[in-house]
Amino acid sequence: MLFARELLRVRNANQKPGYPAANLADVWVYRGLPQSDYDPQQNAWNLAHKAEWEKNPRVHVIHRPLRYVPKYATYSTQSGTGRAGGRIATDAGGRRLYASRREKGIDVMCALAVVREAARDDIDLVILASHDSDLEPALDAAIAMRTAKIETARWDGSARKRFVKQLRTTQRIWNTKLDHTSFERCIDPRSY
Numbered sequence: 001m002l003f004a005r006e007l008l009r010v011r012n013a014n015q016k017p018g019y020p021a022a023n024l025a026d027v028w029v030y031r032g033l034p035q036s037d038y039d040p041q042q043n044a045w046n047l048a049h050k051a052e053w054e055k056n057p058r059v060h061v062i063h064r065p066l067r068y069v070p071k072y073a074t075y076s077t078q079s080g081t082g083r084a085g086g087r088i089a090t091d092a093g094g095r096r097l098y099a100s101r102r103e104k105g106i107d108v109m110c111a112l113a114v115v116r117e118a119a120r121d122d123i124d125l126v127i128l129a130s131h132d133s134d135l136e137p138a139l140d141a142a143i144a145m146r147t148a149k150i151e152t153a154r155w156d157g158s159a160r161k162r163f164v165k166q167l168r169t170t171q172r173i174w175n176t177k178l179d180h181t182s183f184e185r186c187i188d189p190r191s192y
C-alpha cells in the first residue's frame with residue numbers, strides 16, 4: 001500500500017489543472033514464491049508479506065512458484081571442464097543445488113490483469129507499475145478497448161537502467177516517474 005499511495009500522490013500532484021485526481025480501488029501484486037523446500041526463509045518472508053498486505057481488502061497478492069534451474073555437476077579434465085553426464089549437483093547432505101531461480105508466468109498474469117481491470121465497469125484508470133516490455137501488447141490491448149484510461153509508472157534516476165525504461169505503447173500514455181524520495185517513502189519499516 002505504501003507504493004500505491006505514493007504512486008497516486010505523485011501522479012495526482014503532476015496532473016494539469018482540471019484533470020481528475022485518481023483514487024485507489026485495488027492493488028494487484030504478482031510475484032514469484034520461493035519454494036519452501038529450497039528457500040524456506042524467502043518463502044516465509046513472501047508469505048508474511050502477503051498476509052500483512054492482504055489485511056487491507058483492496059490488496060490482492062497472487063503468487064506463482066518460482067522455477068529453480070538446477071546446477072549440474074562438473075568434472076575437470078586436461079582439456080577443460082564439462083558436465084558430468086547431466087547429473088544434477090548436490091550438497092554434502094544430498095540436497096539438490098540450484099544455479100538460479102526464475103519467475104515464470106508472472107508477466108502473463110500481469111497482462112491478463114491489465115486487460116481484466118480495464119474491462120471493469122467500475123474502473124476508469126489502470127496504472128501498470130512494471131518495466132517488463134513483454135507487457136506492452138497488453139497495454140495496447142487495454143488502450144484499444146477504450147473502457148479505462150491506461151497509464152504506467154517507473155522509477156526515475158535509478159543507477160540500474162533496467163528500472164528506468166519506460167514501456168512503449170502504440171499510443172502515448174501518461175507515465176508517472178517516481179524518484180529516490182518516493183522510493184524512501186515506499187520502504188516498509190516492518191520486520192518480517
